[in-house]
Amino acid sequence: MNKIAVFPGTFDPFTKxxxxxxxxxxxxxxxxxxxxxxxxxxxxxxxITQRLRMIEELYHDNRKIDIxxxxxxxxxxxxxxHARYLLRGLRTAADFEYERAIAQVNRKMNDQIETVFLLTxxxxxxxxxxxxxxxxxxxxxxxxxxxxxxxxxxDEQ
Amino acid sequence: MNKIAVFPGTFDPFTKxxxxxxxxxxxxxxxxxxxxxxxxxxxxxxxITQRLRMIEELYHDNRKIDIxxxxxxxxxxxxxxHARYLLRGLRTAADFEYERAIAQVNRKMNDQIETVFLLTxxxxxxxxxxxxxxxxxxxxxxxxxxxxxxxxxxDEQ
Amino acid sequence: MNKIAVFPGTFDPFTKxxxxxxxxxxxxxxxxxxxxxxxxxxxxxxxITQRLRMIEELYHDNRKIDIxxxxxxxxxxxxxxHARYLLRGLRTAADFEYERAIAQVNRKMNDQIETVFLLTxxxxxxxxxxxxxxxxxxxxxxxxxxxxxxxxxxDEQ
Amino acid sequence: MNKIAVFPGTFDPFTKxxxxxxxxxxxxxxxxxxxxxxxxxxxxxxxITQRLRMIEELYHDNRKIDIxxxxxxxxxxxxxxHARYLLRGLRTAADFEYERAIAQVNRKMNDQIETVFLLTxxxxxxxxxxxxxxxxxxxxxxxxxxxxxxxxxxDEQ
Amino acid sequence: MNKIAVFPGTFDPFTKxxxxxxxxxxxxxxxxxxxxxxxxxxxxxxxITQRLRMIEELYHDNRKIDIxxxxxxxxxxxxxxHARYLLRGLRTAADFEYERAIAQVNRKMNDQIETVFLLTxxxxxxxxxxxxxxxxxxxxxxxxxxxxxxxxxxDEQ
Amino acid sequence: MNKIAVFPGTFDPFTKxxxxxxxxxxxxxxxxxxxxxxxxxxxxxxxITQRLRMIEELYHDNRKIDIxxxxxxxxxxxxxxHARYLLRGLRTAADFEYERAIAQVNRKMNDQIETVFLLTxxxxxxxxxxxxxxxxxxxxxxxxxxxxxxxxxxDEQ
Numbered sequence: 001m002n003k004i005a006v007f008p009g010t011f012d013p014f015t016k017x018x019x020x021x022x023x024x025x026x027x028x029x030x031x032x033x034x035x036x037x038x039x040x041x042x043x044x045x046x047x048i049t050q051r052l053r054m055i056e057e058l059y060h061d062n063r064k065i066d067i068x069x070x071x072x073x074x075x076x077x078x079x080x081x082h083a084r085y086l087l088r089g090l091r092t093a094a095d096f097e098y099e100r101a102i103a104q105v106n107r108k109m110n111d112q113i114e115t116v117f118l119l120t121x122x123x124x125x126x127x128x129x130x131x132x133x134x135x136x137x138x139x140x141x142x143x144x145x146x147x148x149x150x151x152x153x154x155d156e157q
Numbered sequence: 158m159n160k161i162a163v164f165p166g167t168f169d170p171f172t173k174x175x176x177x178x179x180x181x182x183x184x185x186x187x188x189x190x191x192x193x194x195x196x197x198x199x200x201x202x203x204x205i206t207q208r209l210r211m212i213e214e215l216y217h218d219n220r221k222i223d224i225x226x227x228x229x230x231x232x233x234x235x236x237x238x239h240a241r242y243l244l245r246g247l248r249t250a251a252d253f254e255y256e257r258a259i260a261q262v263n264r265k266m267n268d269q270i271e272t273v274f275l276l277t278x279x280x281x282x283x284x285x286x287x288x289x290x291x292x293x294x295x296x297x298x299x300x301x302x303x304x305x306x307x308x309x310x311x312d313e314q
Numbered sequence: 315m316n317k318i319a320v321f322p323g324t325f326d327p328f329t330k331x332x333x334x335x336x337x338x339x340x341x342x343x344x345x346x347x348x349x350x351x352x353x354x355x356x357x358x359x360x361x362i363t364q365r366l367r368m369i370e371e372l373y374h375d376n377r378k379i380d381i382x383x384x385x386x387x388x389x390x391x392x393x394x395x396h397a398r399y400l401l402r403g404l405r406t407a408a409d410f411e412y413e414r415a416i417a418q419v420n421r422k423m424n425d426q427i428e429t430v431f432l433l434t435x436x437x438x439x440x441x442x443x444x445x446x447x448x449x450x451x452x453x454x455x456x457x458x459x460x461x462x463x464x465x466x467x468x469d470e471q
Numbered sequence: 472m473n474k475i476a477v478f479p480g481t482f483d484p485f486t487k488x489x490x491x492x493x494x495x496x497x498x499x500x501x502x503x504x505x506x507x508x509x510x511x512x513x514x515x516x517x518x519i520t521q522r523l524r525m526i527e528e529l530y531h532d533n534r535k536i537d538i539x540x541x542x543x544x545x546x547x548x549x550x551x552x553h554a555r556y557l558l559r560g561l562r563t564a565a566d567f568e569y570e571r572a573i574a575q576v577n578r579k580m581n582d583q584i585e586t587v588f589l590l591t592x593x594x595x596x597x598x599x600x601x602x603x604x605x606x607x608x609x610x611x612x613x614x615x616x617x618x619x620x621x622x623x624x625x626d627e628q
Numbered sequence: 629m630n631k632i633a634v635f636p637g638t639f640d641p642f643t644k645x646x647x648x649x650x651x652x653x654x655x656x657x658x659x660x661x662x663x664x665x666x667x668x669x670x671x672x673x674x675x676i677t678q679r680l681r682m683i684e685e686l687y688h689d690n691r692k693i694d695i696x697x698x699x700x701x702x703x704x705x706x707x708x709x710h711a712r713y714l715l716r717g718l719r720t721a722a723d724f725e726y727e728r729a730i731a732q733v734n735r736k737m738n739d740q741i742e743t744v745f746l747l748t749x750x751x752x753x754x755x756x757x758x759x760x761x762x763x764x765x766x767x768x769x770x771x772x773x774x775x776x777x778x779x780x781x782x783d784e785q
Numbered sequence: 786m787n788k789i790a791v792f793p794g795t796f797d798p799f800t801k802x803x804x805x806x807x808x809x810x811x812x813x814x815x816x817x818x819x820x821x822x823x824x825x826x827x828x829x830x831x832x833i834t835q836r837l838r839m840i841e842e843l844y845h846d847n848r849k850i851d852i853x854x855x856x857x858x859x860x861x862x863x864x865x866x867h868a869r870y871l872l873r874g875l876r877t878a879a880d881f882e883y884e885r886a887i888a889q890v891n892r893k894m895n896d897q898i899e900t901v902f903l904l905t906x907x908x909x910x911x912x913x914x915x916x917x918x919x920x921x922x923x924x925x926x927x928x929x930x931x932x933x934x935x936x937x938x939x940d941e942q
Contacts, residue, residue, distance in 0.1 A: 003656070024742055027712070028631070028656065073295045084655070090728075090745070093721040093878045094568045097251045100718075103747050104283035108301055109292075114652055117718070117745035119731050122907045126575035135580075138544045144579055160342070181428055184398070185317070185342065230609045241341070247414075247431070250407040250721045254565045257404075260433050261597035265615055266606075271338055274404070274431035276417050279750045387766045407564045408882045411722045418754035422772055423763075436593045440889035449894075452858045458893055474813070495899055498869070499788070499813065555812070561885075561902065564878040571875075574904050585809055588875070588902035590888050701923045725879045732911035736929055737920075 005029040005085035005116065008074045011036050012044045014055050015132060017124035019147040021089040024118055026064060032087065034059075035077055036069040045133045050153040058150050075110045086115040091125050162186040162242035162273065165231050168193050169201045171212050172289060174281035176304040178246040181275055183221060189244065191216075192234055193226040202290045207310040215307050232267045243272040248282050319343040319399035319430065322388045325350050326358045328369050329446060331438035333461040335403040338432055340378060346401065348373075349391055350383040359447045364467040372464050389424045400429040405439050476500040476556035476587065479545050482507050483515045485526050486603060488595035490618040492560040495589055497535060503558065505530075506548055507540040516604045521624040529621050546581045557586040562596050633657040633713035633744065636702045639664050640672050642683050643760060645752035647775040649717040652746055654692060660715065662687075663705055664697040673761045678781040686778050703738045714743040719753050790814040790870035790901065793859045796821050797829045799840050800917060802909035804932040806874040809903055811849060817872065819844075820862055821854040830918045835938040843935050860895045871900040876910050 007022060011034070022032060036051050046054070048069050059065040070077045078086060086106065088099055103115040120127075127145045135142045136152075146152070164179060168191070179189060193208050203211070205226050216222040227234045235243060243263065245256055260272040277284075284302045292299045293309075303309070321336060325348070336346060350365050360368070362383050373379040384391045392400060400420065402413055417429040434441075441459045449456040450466075460466070478493060482505070493503060507522050517525070519540050530536040541548045549557060557577065559570055574586040591598075598616045606613045607623075617623070635650060639662070650660060664679050674682070676697050687693040698705045706714060714734065716727055731743040748755075755773045763770045764780075774780070792807060796819070807817060821836050831839070833854050844850040855862045863871060871891065873884055888900040905912075912930045920927045921937075931937070 028742070028744065071295075073292065073297045076295075076297070090724065092568045092572070093724050094251060094565060096718065096721050096724040097249045100747055101249070101283040101285060101288060104750050105288050105292075105302070107749065108283075109297065114656070115747065116656065117747070119728055119743065119745070121735065122732050122910050125907050125910065126572040126579075128572060131572060131576050135544065135576075138542075138547075140544045140547070140580065145576070185428070185430065228609075230606065230611045233609075233611070247410070250410050251565060253404065253407050253410040254563045257433055258563070258597040258599060258602060261436050262602050262606075262616070264435065265597075266611065271342070272433065273342065274433070276414055276429065276431070278421065279418050279753050282750050282753065385766075387763065387768045390766075390768070406882045406886070408722060408879060411720045415720070415754040415756060415759060419759050419763075419773070422754075423768065436596050439593050439596065440886040440893075442886060445886060445890050449858065449890075452856075452861075454858045454861070454894065459890070499899070499901065561881065564881050567875065567878050567881040571904055575907050578906065585813070586904065587813065588904070590885055590900065590902070592892065593889050699923075701920065701925045704923075704925070722879060725877045729877070729911040729913060729916060733916050733920075733930070736911075737925065 002030045002082070003028070003085065004031045004033065004081065004083040005087040006033045006035050006074070006078050006081065006083045007087040008035045008037055008077070010044070010129065011051050011055065012046050012129050013051065013132060013146065013152065014058070014150065015124070015127050015129060015145055016147055017089060017091070017120050017127045019058070020121055020124055021087065021118050022065065025087050028116070029085065031064050031066065033066045033068055033081055033083060035074070036067070037074070038069055038071045045136060046153065054150055054153055058147055075106050075113055078113050079110065084113060086113060088115055088117050089120050090117050091120045091128065159187045159239070160185070160242065161188045161190065161238065161240040162244040163190045163192050163231070163235050163238065163240045164244040165192045165194055165234070167201070167286065168208050168212065169203050169286050170208065170289060170303065170309065171215070171307065172281070172284050172286060172302055173304055174246060174248070174277050174284045176215070177278055177281055178244065178275050179222065182244050185273070186242065188221050188223065190223045190225055190238055190240060192231070193224070194231070195226055195228045202293060203310065211307055211310060215304055232263050232270055235270050236267065241270060243270060245272055245274050246277050247274050248277045248285065316344045317342070317399065318345045318347065318395065318397040319401040320347045320349050320388070320392050320395065320397045321401040322349045322351055322391070324358070324443065325365050325369065326360050326443050327365065327446060327460065327466065328372070328464065329438070329441050329443060329459055330461055331403060331405070331434050331441045333372070334435055334438055335401065335432050336379065339401050342430070343399065345378050345380065347380045347382055347395055347397060349388070350381070351388070352383055352385045359450060360467065368464055368467055372461055389420050389427055392427050393424065398427060400427060402429055402431050403434050404431050405434045405442065473501045474499070474556065475502045475504065475552065475554040476558040477504045477506050477545070477549050477552065477554045478558040479506045479508055479548070481515070481600065482522050482526065483517050483600050484522065484603060484617065484623065485529070485621065486595070486598050486600060486616055487618055488560060488562070488591050488598045490529070491592055491595055492558065492589050493536065496558050499587070500556065502535050502537065504537045504539055504552055504554060506545070507538070508545070509540055509542045516607060517624065525621055525624060529618055546577050546584055549584050550581065555584060557584060559586055559588050560591050561588050562591045562599065630658045630710070631656070631713065632659045632661065632709065632711040633715040634661045634663050634702070634706050634709065634711045635715040636663045636665055636705070638672070638757065639679050639683065640674050640757050641679065641760060641774065641780065642686070642778065643752070643755050643757060643773055644775055645717060645719070645748050645755045647686070648749055648752055649715065649746050650693065653715050656744070657713065659692050659694065661694045661696055661709055661711060663702070664695070665702070666697055666699045673764060674781065682778055682781055686775055703734050703741055706741050707738065712741060714741060716743055716745050717748050718745050719748045719756065787815045788813070788870065789816045789818065789866065789868040790872040791818045791820050791859070791863050791866065791868045792872040793820045793822055793862070795829070795914065796836050796840065797831050797914050798836065798917060798931065798937065799843070799935065800909070800912050800914060800930055801932055802874060802876070802905050802912045804843070805906055805909055806872070806903050807850065810872050813901070814870065816849050816851065818851045818853055818866055818868060820859070821852070822859070823854055823856045830921060831938065839935055839938055843932055860891050860898055863898050864895065869898060871898060873900055873902050874905050875902050876905045876913065
């Protein structure tokens with residue numbers, strides 16, 4: 001049986017921290033689906049289409065990685081894609097509390113789906129998309145926090 | 158003197174975790190007022206009227222439990238209802254930090270009112286109204302997290 | 315039915331923070347038993363007898379407060395003294411995690427016993443017995459952290 | 472070289488906790504710039520102008536303290552004002568996680584700027600601007616949490 | 629390449645929480661080595677031999693699970709057993725901080741070894757070996773917290 | 786007035802994290818006294834003499850840094866050395882809770898002494914002396930976590 005993991009998030013934008021989690025999780029799974037949730041953010045910086053495109057370009061030559069967007073419950077998306085695993089990165093203790101609640105509720109709703117956590121490496125611990133959006137909105141240089149090969153698409157493109 | 162406790166919250170919706178706290182606190186108090194705050198949520202799922210109705214039906218045969226909605230400061234509501242106790246459930250360490258700030262400010266404003274905390278039982282720890290609203294909005298089945306006897310009123314009713 | 319609470323601890327020594335919790339919990343219960351556990355500390359500063367004596371003198375004129383020492387499981391002590399409530403003070407998020415584990419295990423072993431938490435008031439939050447023992451061992455003045463009326467018994471007495 | 476620190480925040484309103492941090496940090500620096508960020512809050516209680524005026528009146532006779540408002544990245548503001556230090560108060564563990572992320576990202580973007588933390592004193596730990604705004608919006612008395620000499624300007628003025 | 633995970637711990641004793649982590653991790657790996665560290669505890673309740681025997685009996689019919697004891701660094705044990713994965717259960721935010729430090733140091737010493745975390749299910753969150761040892765030492769009934777099929781070996785055996 | 790800071794700790798051993806805090810704090814103070822507490826650890830790896838020697842060699846050419854050992858209360862040591870500041874590094878939220886208690890008690894005992902916190906940089910966050918002692922005791926290579934120029938003295942020397 002194939003080991004398929006879904007790596008869900010808003011990825012607005014996808015960061016070096018996200019890239020690092022995907023890279024390290026690859027040996028553990030046969031396929032990783034990076035799943036961009038359509039719902040969460042009130043005022044996104046990048047459109048879903050831009051996010052899809054940026055991440056697709058990053059992984060276009062990796063056959064084990066799929067990029068998709070989705071609506072609805074994450075566990076329904078997993079089930080529809082025959083994924084038994086949810087992949088999540090843990091950065092801080094605050095993250096942990098939140099992730100635990102989500103994972104435990106997911107498990108109660110569908111106990112066939114297991115959430116697997118990797119820790120972010122220390123140098124990426126402070127990197128989160130909210131702070132990066134703040135930097136980009138103020139015209140700062142966010143490149144130290146973004147994947148080296150990722151091209152940012154701004155709203156004009 | 159009667160021991161009256163106010164159990165304040167947004168209860169959007171009232172969960173199995175809330176029900177469990179009320180049940181376990183009953184022996185400690187002569188009366189518990191479940192007090193639905195009118196203010197907090199930006200985009201509630203249930204109206205105040207729906208929430209009142211759902212909780213009232215749940216406890217209609219329990220004379221020690223009152224259901225009310227309120228505006229304004231919680232400590233003013235307590236004073237107006239001769240309640241010396243605020244009842245709160247604690248789920249996580251993150252909860253704790255937030256609850257501590259509120260309780261300590263309340264106490265500074267009115268040191269006659271004591272906040273009493275019970276811990277949620279482990280199986281209800283991940284259950285919070287935010288996650289449940291998210292499930293309901295995506296058409297998921299939230300019944301494992303809601304009181305067995307509670308009937309949900311949706312917006313059309 | 316009488317509402318009896320057990321307030322368990324090592325109380326080496328009993329602090330202003332402990333005194334404050336007892337004081338604020340008094341209206342909620344008919345009797346509070348301050349229960350000094352005989353086990354925990356490897357190198358106590360005060361003997362059990364000294365601790366008993368110090369706390370007894372503090373509350374000798376309060377008929378609602380009993381002081382006892384005990385061995386064995388706290389929930390067995392509660393059951394033997396017909397106490398349905400365990401009283402605990404919460405200071406920090408770290409406290410909370412520990413107290414939650416203990417309370418949930420206790421509840422699993424005896425679901426008739428409920429743990430009730432009060433928060434320490436802000437000025438007593440940093441006060442814990444470990445730090446006070448450290449001050450006393452180095453000959454410092456710990457009186458700002460101890461009950462005003464409590465007399466310390468040192469080892470020579 | 473002058474030791475200049477920027478104390479950034481929304482200060483909506485400036486609290487006794489903020490005042491306490493500034494007071495205690497003064498001996499450490501040659502100048503402290505209280506910098507009111509123009510961005511963050513969705514529904515501020517006081518306008519930037521009101522906040523500037525309230526804090527300026529509080530410190531009008533202290534030559535070591537400057538009050539300014541700013542837009543853009545905090546580290547750019549620091550650089551423009553030759554400030555090598557960011558001053559922040561820490562209240563809770565939740566604060567800490569957030570502050571750590573911000574400070575570490577700032578340092579990565581400009582390693583010439585050091586963030587220096589002081590702890591709030593225990594009695595001010597629960598005081599945060601969000602709770603105070605809530606009190607003020609409900610017509611409560613927030614004066615125990617505000618600097619003794621600070622005059623509140625409401626929207627009509 | 630075989631996916632081998634080491635599940636290290638003191639397991640004094642092995643709990644229902646440990647059993648649950650192993651059970652849920654099995655589909656993810658080809659082999660799990662439960663590795664009992666010989667060092668950590670000052671006053672163990674069960675000897676290494678007893679712990680080995682108790683866990684071996686529990687899993688004697690599962691060919692994917694090995695039980696071993698070890699001394700020295702955990703990452704050296706992993707390398708010697710061709711294990712690329714360390715398996716750990718996360719219970720609380722306090723756990724998380726500790727586990728993160730260990731995992732990040734391990735990774736710095738050997739970046740070929742990845743630590744994979746699963747969350748304990750809510751009902752096992754409060755169960756830790758320290759509390760269970762305390763129950764057993766006081767003659768309490770710890771069976772609700774231990775694997776159903778596990779036989780306890782006491783010191784006399 | 787000279788700005789003197791005491792950086793207290795057990796430093797068993799002094800790590801890259803400690804070195805980083807001292808380095809970054811230097812511009813803020815006129816003198817930093819690295820103060821090795823004689824009390825805390827039950828089973829130290831290095832003797833006080835070895836620790837003094839290792840740190841002295843590291844900073845022998847820096848006139849702003851003093852190395853001393855001390856017994857007794859840290860605030861008494863500060864007062865005796867005319868130090869108005871205590872310098873501490875913060876790594877994790879767990880650290881924070883502990884440091885806050887100590888700092889607030891210190892301040893209550895002597896409000897002339899201010900504790901100043903710097904955050905460890907992300908790559909040093911997981912580095913703590915306990916983990917390093919564990920590595921060294923098991924014959925592992927701890928050099929990635931120790932100051933590049935520091936020479937370890939083992940017990941035979």
